[in-house]
Amino acid sequence: MLEVKNAVVRYGAITALHGISLEVNKGEIVTLLGANGAGKSTTLRMLSGLQAAQEGQILFEGVDIANTKPHNFTALGISHVPEGRRIFPQMTVEENLDMGAYSRKDSYVDDIEKMFIMFPILKDRRKQLGGNLSGGEQQMLAIARALMSRPRLLLLDEPSMGLAPMIIESIFQIIGDIRETGTTVFLVEQNASQALRLADRGYVMENGRIAFSDKASNLLNDPRVRAVYLGESA
Amino acid sequence: MHGFLSYLNAHFHALRLEFWGLFIGGIGSGIIYAMVAIGYTMVYGVLRLINFAHSEIFMTGAFAGYFTLNYLIGSSSPTGFSSILLIIVGILAGGITGSFFAVVLERVAYRPLRIRKAPKIAYLISAIGASYFLLNLAAKEFGRIGRGIAQPYQNHTVFTIFGAPVEMYNIIIFVAAGIMLIIVDRLVSKTKLGRSIRSVAQDSETASLMGVDIDRTIAMTFVIGGFLGGAAGFLYALNVGVLYSMGFTPALKAFTAAVLGGIGNLRGAVIGGLILGVTESFTVVFFSGAYTDVVAFAILVLVLMFRPTGILGELIGRSA
Numbered sequence: 001m002l003e004v005k006n007a008v009v010r011y012g013a014i015t016a017l018h019g020i021s022l023e024v025n026k027g028e029i030v031t032l033l034g035a036n037g038a039g040k041s042t043t044l045r046m047l048s049g050l051q052a053a054q055e056g057q058i059l060f061e062g063v064d065i066a067n068t069k070p071h072n073f074t075a076l077g078i079s080h081v082p083e084g085r086r087i088f089p090q091m092t093v094e095e096n097l098d099m100g101a102y103s104r105k106d107s108y109v110d111d112i113e114k115m116f117i118m119f120p121i122l123k124d125r126r127k128q129l130g131g132n133l134s135g136g137e138q139q140m141l142a143i144a145r146a147l148m149s150r151p152r153l154l155l156l157d158e159p160s161m162g163l164a165p166m167i168i169e170s171i172f173q174i175i176g177d178i179r180e181t182g183t184t185v186f187l188v189e190q191n192a193s194q195a196l197r198l199a200d201r202g203y204v205m206e207n208g209r210i211a212f213s214d215k216a217s218n219l220l221n222d223p224r225v226r227a228v229y230l231g232e233s234a
Numbered sequence: 235m236h237g238f239l240s241y242l243n244a245h246f247h248a249l250r251l252e253f254w255g256l257f258i259g260g261i262g263s264g265i266i267y268a269m270v271a272i273g274y275t276m277v278y279g280v281l282r283l284i285n286f287a288h289s290e291i292f293m294t295g296a297f298a299g300y301f302t303l304n305y306l307i308g309s310s311s312p313t314g315f316s317s318i319l320l321i322i323v324g325i326l327a328g329g330i331t332g333s334f335f336a337v338v339l340e341r342v343a344y345r346p347l348r349i350r351k352a353p354k355i356a357y358l359i360s361a362i363g364a365s366y367f368l369l370n371l372a373a374k375e376f377g378r379i380g381r382g383i384a385q386p387y388q389n390h391t392v393f394t395i396f397g398a399p400v401e402m403y404n405i406i407i408f409v410a411a412g413i414m415l416i417i418v419d420r421l422v423s424k425t426k427l428g429r430s431i432r433s434v435a436q437d438s439e440t441a442s443l444m445g446v447d448i449d450r451t452i453a454m455t456f457v458i459g460g461f462l463g464g465a466a467g468f469l470y471a472l473n474v475g476v477l478y479s480m481g482f483t484p485a486l487k488a489f490t491a492a493v494l495g496g497i498g499n500l501r502g503a504v505i506g507g508l509i510l511g512v513t514e515s516f517t518v519v520f521f522s523g524a525y526t527d528v529v530a531f532a533i534l535v536l537v538l539m540f541r542p543t544g545i546l547g548e549l550i551g552r553s554a
Contacts, residue, residue: 086440103445
């Protein structure tokens with residue numbers, strides 16, 4: 001479904017991504033792990049056009065999207081839940097959901113109802129401003145907003161960041177549910193153990209490169225992963 | 235002490251006599267400031283910059299209305315339905331011309347800087363340059379003397395409020411500006427276009443992730459602000475005529491109004507405009523009329539010193 005081949009991203013003189021390659025197949029949850037500054041967010045930003053790749057290819061369903069403008073991605077079927085949630089603070093919950101459906105030409109009233117079933121708390125808060133929600137509620141809204149465009153590929157950037165363990169639990173539960181409905185998920189996470197338990201496969205980034213990749217269950221038991229990302233001594 | 239009290243007493247007596255007349259006049263100029271202020275505040279919302287060339291958008295709209303009406307009216311004296319029609323045509327001429335020049339301004343003076351991620355000071359210099367260009371172009375093409383506009387209606391006192399006359403001109407301004415302000419308010423708060431403008435103001439990068447074309451949205455913001463600015467120029471010209479430099483003072487006051495209401499805040503711009511218009515109208519009671527502009531800019535300085543976020547604060551912008 002998604003294939004990245006030797007993508008290079010430079011910020012001026014600094015190279016953030018040194019030719020990374022990865023693949024996401026239809027129906028999978030694939031996670032991208034790595035320390036702060038390893039290039040995870042840059043990778044995700046590249047996958048939704050926010051960051052141009054100077055070299056390499058990004059193929060989505062066989063089409064090269066490396067030079068596509070960010071505002072055309074939702075129409076392609078790729079939706080991005082950005083790091084830090086980035087809810088529109090002065091818009092109500094409903095208006096934020098409207099924004100998620102911005103590129104749709106058809107009626108999306110049913111989709112809003114679906115989101116309210118999936119995230120009942122958002123229904124209670126529908127008239128409140130996004131900026132007044134709690135962190136967990138904002139994360140749910142950010143995911144719901146991204147789903148409004150009915151993406152085939154959902155990109156999630158650090159959805160557990162800054163949330164209480166119980167909320168993280170339910171967010172991961174929801175990500176699993178989203179996959180069940182047929183949406184492919186590409187998940188960037190610092191919370192490696194949770195992410196690997198949910199994902200089918202994982203990539204591990206170091207210094208702007210893909211260091212290694214494997215099935216998630218293998219990575220969970222991989223001593224390199226356990227040492228660095230799961231906080232265990234090898 | 236006694237002298238001072240009788241001074242105040244005399245002036246408050248004058249205020250009582252003049253109150254409604256000054257109030258009506260103040261609302262009339264205030265609503266023009268409000269229309270222009272919306273252009274400043276909306277552009278600030280999406281670009282974080284003060285479009286200092288907006289004064290010339292006002293001027294181009296005034297000239298467009300002037301040429302259109304002088305052509306259509308000639309030496310006739312329109313009344314009734316044709317008056318209304320001519321006013322609408324003048325508003326459209328001013329508004330469309332304002333939109334046109336605002337969009338050209340954005341393309342030529344601002345977009346190239348945005349693509350190059352230029353520092354904010356570059357926008358300011360570019361704005362001043364564009365403003366001088368349009369100002370001097372108008373001076374060269376249209377001359378440096380003021381001209382009266384062909385009147386599309388016969389001005390007369392329509393009714394009185396507590397003895398203060400309300401003239402046809404007041405009613406035209408109030409109705410026309412009121413309708414336009416309501417339409418823009420609805421447009422921004424209820425439509426998809428309005429949501430796209432607000433989303434870019436709040437978080438442009440995330441707006442683009444939602445599918446919002448930022449360049450197009452910024453251009454549309456200039457279209458709306460330019461229309462109001464140009465139409466306001468025409469309404470202003472109905473009263474005082476046209477001159478190449480006519481935009482400077484009202485636009486600076488509209489900028490004051492936008493800051494007073496809270497830059498980036500649409501309704502704040504309207505409230506700021508009305509407060510400023512009424513306040514400066516009442517200054518003639520206490521000082522001479524020559525102090526009107528001084529009072530307006532004293533308000534600007536005081537707001538910037540004591541409450542830089544304005545009365546309503548920044549609403550359509552990012553939260554801190």
